[in-house]
Amino acid sequence: MKSTGIVRKVDELGRIVIPIELRRTLDIGIKDSLEIYVEDDQIILKKYMPACSFCNNASDIQQFKGKNICSECLAELIKDFAE
Incomplete structure (x- = not known):
């Protein structure tokens, strides 16, 4: 897994924003579903x-x-x- 150097803060509702450049690179569109995995101390998002x-x-x-x-x-x- 490689670092993108992008850091985001969690808002008061527990949300984070995935930057548009990253969404375009990974072909994640509006309303696309993402699966959430937990591995040790990592949260992994994967396009569903x-x-x-x-x-x-x-x-x-x-x-x-x-x-x-x-x-x-x-x-x-x-x-x-x-x-």
Whole structure:
């Protein structure tokens, strides 16, 4: 992990502002979701990527009845129901 040299203060509501340059670099847009991780004494923010409800794969995700499913699991389900 490399330091950006950017320091921000926490406001009275517990918020911090992520600088626009950093948001542009990391492709974080308005209303994007961020996951919050804690590792030892560090807080880690990561852009949220929805994952498959069955295998936790984060690529080629679709939604079906409010659940995330990847194309591989979808193909497997279709195959199982066809039998």
